[in-house]
Amino acid sequence: MLEIRNLRANVADKEILKGLDLTVRPGEVHAIMGPNGSGKSTLAGVISGREIYEVTSGEVLFEGKDLLEMEPEERACEGIFLAFQYPVEIPGVSNTYFLKAALNSIRKHQGLEELDAMDFLALVKSKMQLLNMDNDLLNRSVNEGFSGGEKKRNEIFQMAVLDPKLALLDETDSGLDIDALKLVANGVNALRSPDRAVVLVTHYQRLLDYIVPDFVHVLSAGRIVKSGGKELAQELEAKGYSWLEEPVNA
Amino acid sequence: MTTATKTDQCFNGLFSSFHEEAARRQPAELTALRDAAFKQFCATGFPSVREEEWRFTNVAPVERLSFELAKPAAGEISPDQVSLAGVRGLDSHEIVFVNGHFSAELSNLQKLPQGVIVCSLAEILREGGNKTVSAELGRQTGFDKSAFQALNLAFVSDGAFVHIPKGVVLADPLEILYLSTGGDQPTVSFPRNLIVVEEQGQLTVLENYEGVNAGNTYLTNAVTEIVVRAHANVDYYRLQCEDPGAFHFGSLQVQQEEQSNFRSHAITLGASLSRNDLGLTLVGENCEGTLNGLYMIGQKQLADTHTRIDHAVPNCLSHELYKGILKDDARGVFNGYILVRPDAQKTDAKQTNKCLLLSPTAQINTNPQLEIYADDVKCTHGATIGQLDENSIFYLRSRGIEEHDARCLLTYAFANDIIRRIKIEPLRNQLEDIVLVAQDVKAKPSTLEVK
Numbered sequence: 291m292l293e294i295r296n297l298r299a300n301v302a303d304k305e306i307l308k309g310l311d312l313t314v315r316p317g318e319v320h321a322i323m324g325p326n327g328s329g330k331s332t333l334a335g336v337i338s339g340r341e342i343y344e345v346t347s348g349e350v351l352f353e354g355k356d357l358l359e360m361e362p363e364e365r366a367c368e369g370i371f372l373a374f375q376y377p378v379e380i381p382g383v384s385n386t387y388f389l390k391a392a393l394n395s396i397r398k399h400q401g402l403e404e405l406d407a408m409d410f411l412a413l414v415k416s417k418m419q420l421l422n423m424d425n426d427l428l429n430r431s432v433n434e435g436f437s438g439g440e441k442k443r444n445e446i447f448q449m450a451v452l453d454p455k456l457a458l459l460d461e462t463d464s465g466l467d468i469d470a471l472k473l474v475a476n477g478v479n480a481l482r483s484p485d486r487a488v489v490l491v492t493h494y495q496r497l498l499d500y501i502v503p504d505f506v507h508v509l510s511a512g513r514i515v516k517s518g519g520k521e522l523a524q525e526l527e528a529k530g531y532s533w534l535e536e537p538v539n540a
Numbered sequence: 541m542t543t544a545t546k547t548d549q550c551f552n553g554l555f556s557s558f559h560e561e562a563a564r565r566q567p568a569e570l571t572a573l574r575d576a577a578f579k580q581f582c583a584t585g586f587p588s589v590r591e592e593e594w595r596f597t598n599v600a601p602v603e604r605l606s607f608e609l610a611k612p613a614a615g616e617i618s619p620d621q622v623s624l625a626g627v628r629g630l631d632s633h634e635i636v637f638v639n640g641h642f643s644a645e646l647s648n649l650q651k652l653p654q655g656v657i658v659c660s661l662a663e664i665l666r667e668g669g670n671k672t673v674s675a676e677l678g679r680q681t682g683f684d685k686s687a688f689q690a691l692n693l694a695f696v697s698d699g700a701f702v703h704i705p706k707g708v709v710l711a712d713p714l715e716i717l718y719l720s721t722g723g724d725q726p727t728v729s730f731p732r733n734l735i736v737v738e739e740q741g742q743l744t745v746l747e748n749y750e751g752v753n754a755g756n757t758y759l760t761n762a763v764t765e766i767v768v769r770a771h772a773n774v775d776y777y778r779l780q781c782e783d784p785g786a787f788h789f790g791s792l793q794v795q796q797e798e799q800s801n802f803r804s805h806a807i808t809l810g811a812s813l814s815r816n817d818l819g820l821t822l823v824g825e826n827c828e829g830t831l832n833g834l835y836m837i838g839q840k841q842l843a844d845t846h847t848r849i850d851h852a853v854p855n856c857l858s859h860e861l862y863k864g865i866l867k868d869d870a871r872g873v874f875n876g877y878i879l880v881r882p883d884a885q886k887t888d889a890k891q892t893n894k895c896l897l898l899s900p901t902a903q904i905n906t907n908p909q910l911e912i913y914a915d916d917v918k919c920t921h922g923a924t925i926g927q928l929d930e931n932s933i934f935y936l937r938s939r940g941i942e943e944h945d946a947r948c949l950l951t952y953a954f955a956n957d958i959i960r961r962i963k964i965e966p967l968r969n970q971l972e973d974i975v976l977v978a979q980d981v982k983a984k985p986s987t988l989e990v991k
């Protein structure tokens with residue numbers, strides 16, 4: 291589903307990703323862990339098409355198509371969703387309007403009929419329960435004045451409505467209370483299916499108790515330095531990253 | 541020293557014929573005032589860009605032209621055109637002027653409550669004026685501060701006179717509609733409004749300037765004076781949708797007495813060159829004054845807004861939020877002056893100007909000017925100038941929304957921050973539609989709600 295080969299990427303002329311390989315097959319859940327500043331958000335940004343990241347070599351294929359050739363909106367329409375580490379506030383645009391515009395844009399791309407207001411609201415209502423979102427949050431401007439946890443829940447709510455094939459979650463668990471963490475995990479688990487995949491970036495083993503990964507990778511200094519099963523996360527929790535880190539080559 | 545320009549000569553000619561004729565239908569004291577105002581105008585002439593207040597706005601395009609006084613043309617306007625220009629679907633009292641002249645046929649003033657006066661200023665003056673008019677007309681604006689105010693006063697002829705008696709609430713909004721037809725030659729009109737809301741009175745009023753024949757050149761030089769007495773409450777809306785070839789110079793001067801509340805929302809969309817001067821003087825304690833506005837212009841339009849808030853007494857609140865959206869080669873000017881006099885302790889004044897530049901050739905000059913002579917006050921100001929936020933654009937795109945649509949939606953949202961504050965729902969909807977069309981947003985964001 292997602293094939294990343296020897297990916298190198300710069301931010302502000304500084305190389306952040308230094309030859310990264312990752313393969314994600316349908317149905318799998320991958321967890322990416324790693325120290326602060328190692329390039330996890332950069333990887334998510336490259337996959338979702340953020341322009342500030344300049345890819346200098348390597349390739350990223352999604353279902354066999356060259357992702358790097360696509361605009362961010364095309365990637366979304368192809369079924370990629372990024373839950374942001376820092377969701378953006380957009381005053382003056384309501385959550386519902388925003389989601390309807392997004393959903394219909396994706397549906398149009400997929401050759402489906404656009405949903406009218408009634409069908410859309412029915413869909414929204416069914417997903418609201420899953421994440422325990424209330425009307426007020428939905429009618430407010432996108433993320434405006436939302437608490438940290440509400441923003442994260444809103445990301446997963448958007449994911450549930452847009453129903454992507456590949457979901458990238460960038461530290462969605464950070465800043466969540468226990469109940470919210472369970473809601474978010476439910477949202478993600480509800481999406482799991484044999485033809486979908488999830489890549490989650492996290493610092494904590496705890497999320498992985500609720501969303502059990504098939505693979506755990508350690509990203510350090512721009513490369514995947516170790517991969518393993520879910521036990522690797524426990525090992526990291528106990529030992530930290532220092533035992534893994536490679537000396538950085540100039 | 542000023543040299544007589546073509547326009548000075550033109551206005552000299554206009555004035556001598558107008559002055560004599562108007563003297564026959566106006567009280568003598570006003571005739572004398574007009575005469576003095578014109579002398580003042582002749583002494584100063586049109587403002588030049590060397591003057592601080594006019595640094596960024598060159599009125600040479602106005603000076604180059606020869607104007608004639610705009611003639612009554614109510615016959616050329618159909619009631620359909622009036623309802624199209626007004627706010628659709630709004631139950632309102634309507635006073636309509638065509639080329640600055642009152643039209644009884646096009647107006648709708650049948651349902652005014654007992655005691656409320658909304659009428660043509662010309663008619664009042666023909667009857668010799670009344671106590672309120674003689675006391676208030678020209679009192680706030682005078683003619684020594686601005687050439688355009690002087691010129692307007694010199695040519696005072698018609699406009700709306702509104703009087704809300706003590707304790708009276710005018711429930712439906714009042715629309716003051718100025719339609720301009722223009723003509724083969726450039727024409728000029730001088731609308732003059734006087735609005736007095738007595739103690740505990742309440743008024744919602746919309747002043748609306750529209751052109752009906754795109755392509756004509758005309759000048760609107762309008763002055764409005766508003767007196768808000770103690771405990772009175774006024775919502776004032778101003779909509780400037782003049783034709784693309786028009787020039788608009790508009791002044792609003794408001795005086796607030798104690799415990800009164802005044803809110804202004806000024807929307808500037810039209811005219812090739814427009815200048816708005818809005819002045820708010822807080823003379824009674826515990827007042828709240830709001831000046832909000834939106835200018836959304838493109839091509840080679842210029843929109844200049846100068847606001848002036850004078851905190852003369854303690855314990856008053858003023859808020860000011862102006863937003864601009866500039867496309868193409870448009871130019872915006874915003875100058876926000878706040879004066880806090882020595883006595884005005886516990887003043888709370890907040891001013892914000894935000895501007896979006898949607899093209900590399902659009903320009904804005906923004907200048908907050910705070911003069912504070914009291915020590916126990918809270919005064920803040922902020923100005924932001926910029927493009928749309930790239931993080932927001934990416935966020936929308938990452939959800940599948942095309943870049944063009946994302947930009948349009950964010951621009952709409954920027955403007956809607958002002959529009960959503962408008963309390964007259966049909967006006968709000970109409971303006972929202974204008975912004976949606978201008979910004980190419982297909983569906984209406986405000987209508988979708990989860991219940």
Ligand SMILES: Nc1ncnc2c1ncn2[C@@H]1O[C@H](COP(=O)(O)OP(=O)(O)OP(=O)(O)O)[C@@H](O)[C@H]1O
Nearest residue numbers: 301302306324325326327328329330331332333342
């Ligand atoms: N816009 C930018 N300009 C300059 N440097 C940047 C920019 N964005 C990221 N970086 C740098 O790139 C490196 C990788 O950042 P990235 O956000 O990918 O880290 P991360 O692994 O997600 O860290 P964290 O766990 O703290 O979220 C960091 O050193 C960061 O400072």
Ligand SMILES: [Mg+2]
Nearest residue numbers: 330331332375
């Ligand atoms: Mg990160």
